[in-house]
Amino acid sequence: MSRIRVTNLTKRFGSSTIVDDLELTIEEGEFVVLLGPSGCGKTTTLRCLAGLETPEGGTISFADKVVHDAERRVSVPTHKRNIGMIFQSYALWPHMTVRDNIAYPLKVRRQKDALRTGAVEKAAGMVDCEQLLDRYPSQLSGGQQQRVAVARGLVSEPDLVLFDEPLSNLDARLRDQVRTQIHQLHQRLGFSAVFVTHDQSEAFALGDRLAIMKSGRLEQVDTPQQVFDEPSSDYVAQFIGMANRLDLTRHQDGWKASNGDVVHLGDRTPERGSTDTVVARLRRDDLRLHRPDDRVAPGTTVLHGTLVTTEFGGRHHDVLVDVDGQKLTLQADTREHGGWLPKAEGGHPVVVSFRSSDVRVFDAEGRAVRGASVVTPIRATGSATS
């Protein structure tokens, strides 16, 4: 199958618009990961692609064939679209054994060769379910059902596979394994895919491109690297893990956080006159924690705050720091801070540092500020030692 093109897709439930004028092109064999908060319309988008919903507006075409056109009232029924879909709720047929569930797409598509050559067993093996083939869905655990659903969605090697959070109920190891299997299958067969997930590592590992959705629209569609490095908006930045937000205001001597600490924005410093308040975003693992009297590497920005809470998280502690009312979270390595941190109480003064190359800057509308030629008169680059 060649590319899938979605234009102006609009879907409403009653008065609320769930998918709003959505545009997306999926190249042949491309693996697009769809990310977005709960309720933003991901499932609905997949259902529109599958032909399970009738969008009120827009067109969808598979290769050069229009499969949906709201205006011309064209709508190719689901079963003629050669897709595979893995439902968020699994939707295994309770009256069929696992084997029959997985074999179903092959049977109805008359892929007798595949049936004969053990495609069902192979698909089941892929998700570690060979030994469950003769059970009924009601005799499976939640994770087992989900895996069977994945096998069923992939077994007939369709042109387009729609995954709706297919690994959410699996433990880390199994999830890695199934993810790898999906990846390999994709490489081998070259199907196109839209994959909904809430797991960022999954998104990065699988996606040729990520599409980040916000209340029915796509906010950014880019390669994982691009999304990671250059989130196009405050929303995207936040969503892909830049959980720390700092409100900055322009001052004579540079950009300052509300507690007065100067923040270096490097080559992301907004042009003079363009705006006076910006939002800086930082990943939690780009922040480093120090005790007030620790040395900090030169060239980094320092912020003074107080400890709020710490939480054990395995190799690290999750730490919440208050900087004049703005909460920053970071992960402090247990090997570095194991000594004092677990004993430190809330209110303990601490220092947080980061490199200016790690910060991302957004204007008041949330648009990324990027690559302004560095003509701003910021002087101080002092290092915190206090």
Added chain:
Amino acid sequence: MSRIRVTNLTKRFGSSTIVDDLELTIEEGEFVVLLGPSGCGKTTTLRCLAGLETPEGGTISFADKVVHDAERRVSVPTHKRNIGMIFQSYALWPHMTVRDNIAYPLKVRRQKDALRTGAVEKAAGMVDCEQLLDRYPSQLSGGQQQRVAVARGLVSEPDLVLFDEPLSNLDARLRDQVRTQIHQLHQRLGFSAVFVTHDQSEAFALGDRLAIMKSGRLEQVDTPQQVFDEPSSDYVAQFIGMANRLDLTRHQDGWKASNGDVVHLGDRTPERGSTDTVVARLRRDDLRLHRPDDRVAPGTTVLHGTLVTTEFGGRHHDVLVDVDGQKLTLQADTREHGGWLPKAEGGHPVVVSFRSSDVRVFDAEGRAVRGASVVTPIRATGSATS
């Protein structure tokens, strides 16, 4: 409610034993996280606690009251156990609005005060669902349904709350938020809880103790820190993220990997004569990647291998290395290796290093080898430079 005590719990389906002679004590107000691979019996265990299954053997008592005793044929029905349960499949009642769903436990438990003082709205607010109160479940997205299920399970402030993967369909931010809310509520109300999850950070963040389950039995029950630092078995180690396995054999000059590299086991070196083969386990973020000609910190073990694949993962690359047939995965910082790694091809020779304090050792039966007085005659501690 005071402690919950489970002894010899056994539950069979047909001929297969799903919960096998399980023992567990939950202290008053304790938050126990249940971890285990898909299909190991977690849901079944929760259902036994709730009284939804009739175990074939064993006893369960809440405080001093026996609620189940297979031999004496005692079984207190579910609705008299004062529990809350969040089902893996949500189980929202489709004929009630979200508001009615959440209010239900209050109504049937006659908690009129709570109804009057807005407990429903509060619970909905906790999971960010205030604006959905008048919808029907079929008008909600998967994640929204899951959140409503959480609100319903907690609203009546029961003595024991059973969570069955309650956050699996939420995005990271929401998950953090709901998790925090659960944590706070738990601190405030002091209910006991059993919480099933596949997310380790969730487990570490929430659990007073972790219980790691393996095919119907509990393999280790300990504080998160303890489990993390001292997994009691190879199985546990692997499950909590020590994904890398090295088979080692005793040689004259110490313990060697199959490629001949000597591995330092520090104070976990097995006593002489006790065993000749062991399994070493390492976390992926305890391994460091080097090019063959890089310098490696003294005192660390080095292993020579070849690159298999790399995968972009945001701030790091997921790297798979082959060491004489044994696959090791690790995360290489993009800032450190961003230059050469993305371009390196499979087969490229690389070196992997780790500190002996990070390694965990298990004997042939999978039992942890721990604290052997260090009398082993290992000499070489050389650093790799080749």
Added chain:
Amino acid sequence: MTSLVQRPLALVIAVGWKARLGYAVLVAALIYMVVLPLYRLQSLAFGDGARGYRAQYGRADIGEVIWTTVQLALASVVIALVLGTLLAFATSRLPQRFSFLRMVPVLPIVMPAVANIVGWAFLLSPGPGYLNAAMRQLPWWDHLDSGPVDVYSATWIIILTGFGLTSFVYLFVSAGMAAISAEHLEAAQTSGSSTIGVFFRVVLPLLRPSLIYGAGVALLLGLGQFTGPLLLGANTGVKVLTTEMYRRVSESPADFAAAAAAGSPLVVLGLLVVLAQKLLLGDQTRFVTHGGKAFKSTPTRSWWAVTFVVAYGVVALLLPLVGLVLVSLMPYWSASLSLDLFSLDNFRTLFATPDIIDAVVTSIVAASVAVVFCVPIGFAIANLLVRGRRYRVLRIVADLVSALPLGIPAVIFGVGFLLTYTQPPIILYGTRTVIILVYIVLMIPFATRLQMTAMLALGETYIEASATSGANPLTTNVRIVFPLMRPAILSAVALMFILLTHEFAASLLVRSPTTQVMGTRLFDLWSNGSYPLVAAMALLMTVVTGVGVAVAMVVGGRNVLDNL
């Protein structure tokens, strides 16, 4: 979706001796109400050296009669199964605007069977039938002087009986269909199945419990079919067990013993059907599609569904209704449709007949009261059958006993009741109570089976969620199970109401002397009046019944259903 949390669960529905005692009392009452009349009948049939049996089974043609009965039943059940299932599927795919068409498949039984047959005879009588006359205008039939259709043939008995049974199958299947989650169908579509494929591979298998129970009920009704063979089959010598019974009891010397004996094969078949249902179903949890993850129903725009439902409505409902209306407006059944014959005289005659209003009121009151009792009784029995794994003996007994009344035609049952309630321990002869009691017994199979299929489809998840919320079994039933089963309960209410307002056979025997019901009035007209009067009375009954059903639907609240 299904998940493992749907394992049947004994504990929720109350634990311990209280529940056991409750069920035991229920089953005992059931046995008293159902089995005792049967026992009385059988002791009659076996009395006097089994004279009843000797009389009935000594006949040379008894083998043939049974064989005809079975053949007719099977053939018409096949028609009913196919049509009923297709209709249920079609109504589930109606566009929103046409959802009112959901009523159509039930409507044919709103017309009393006698009226239906008479209506058809009017249309398709080989000579003067209007449709036949019209068809004879067609070029390829213009050489005929009668036909082409002979409504008096066995084929048409089967077809018309099939139409009647279709509504029953439809009610069962549509109640089951309502419980299939849309995602299970969508999953099949995304797997590459066309609508038809989905229907055959997913919908039908998932409907197995509904189909099996629906088919079982239809089969028993088919075995007990009466009006068609009696009114249409005389010419071809169609004899079935019920017409035999009718003859045994309807003319002198009335031989109840032989009639009871004639009914015995039906009782045996009824028991066999129950056993077959058990065998065919196996593990019933496999048919549960409610899993707790709420599903959206797809907006469908299947025009074939509209076409099909409308076509069925025209053929099975509109045509005989037109026939009936025409007859009712004429002074006599006439071959020529001349407008100046039309008048409302028959209705005037009807309303001039004394007590007609009383009969209507009595029918409505008795039917309503019986329905009000039947729903909870049926619910309790269904509960026992679906969830009462711990009460093995009680369950089996309840299963058999609750199916029995279907196996005995009401005529015979009426006699049984008469024999039972005129003797100690409970003498109710001549009271209204006995009518209601008979009605309850007659309807227990429907109340039970319809609710049972819905309960099966519902699974355990919702109940478990309620139990963990702290609700006791009673609360759970009232607040969760009942509302979720609303479509099925409404179906059951509608069906029972229809059947009871038409009931005459048992009523004739047990009615209190001064109380008429609509059915007995119709029967009087049928044995003493003329077809036009029968038609007028039948129309009156149709209207009363139809209004009753509509009220049930309105009270039940369609919009509530749409939210499911």
Added chain:
Amino acid sequence: GSSGGTPSGAVDGGWDDVVAAAEKEGSVMLYSSHNPVNLESLKKAFEAEYPDITMEYVRGTDAELNPKVEVENQTGRGTADVHMVTDTNWINSAAESGTYSAELLGPEVTESGNYDDDTSLIADRFVLTSVAVFALGWNTDILPEGLGDVTDVIKPELKGKIGIVNPTGIAVYNDLYRFLENTYGEEFIEDLASLEPRIYPSSLGIAQALTSGEIAAAPIVNTLGTEKASGAPVDWKLAPEPWGAAWYTHVLSSAAHPNAGQVLADFMASEEGQTALSAGYAATLPGIEGAVAQASDVTLADPSDLTADDLKARESDWESLFLN
């Protein structure tokens, strides 16, 4: 009961005492398998004659009513006071047992002399009160010339256009065919069969088929007065030797209103009663307005001498003749 008499009987004394007691009882209940229209006019006439007594009736077939009568007799809780029945077997055995009915006291029965033979009064308890008489019927559009006798239907052009009733399982109809056989000879039956008549489950079906033209003629059908009056193209005529089924009336010994029962039974035998009851039926008294015949001119069905074996034999003969 409110009467002061014996449990199963009326007051001692003369008829006037009985009537007085009846009026005190105030109501009477009739069980009957007669035509409801006729029963309704009987009610009107009776209440006109005895304004202090309300008459109620239950209409049902013998098969429904006879068991009730038995039950009431057995339980002693009488609802019915008077019972009007055609089943000869039942009548014979009830008369024989003597426990079901009270002796009739009314002057119409005991004194008028109208009911003094074995046919019109059985065991002093059962009085003949009505006869359903069967007629020749034809459709005037198809057969304008009509029929003169039963044998007139034997015409080739009527092949497939004759309607007859199916006697299977119904003793009275078996008696009817026996009557036809005896009266018109066996060949008549055979000729009839060779004309492939249409078979109907009841006489009513035949009547309706005549009006619609589905059939042209019927040798045996109920009188078609109503149909003709409503303008249907049918006509009817009694055959020279008519045949019919008789209703007998008796007062029940379990009656709650034994006196009123006596009064009603007496009224039914009277001229007023007969007039009310006989529209379309044969009356027991001569010259009754609306009656189609007088009972004494009609051969009355009496299948009581047909044993079960006879019936079986007759039915299989009939079937082999008429059903291909």
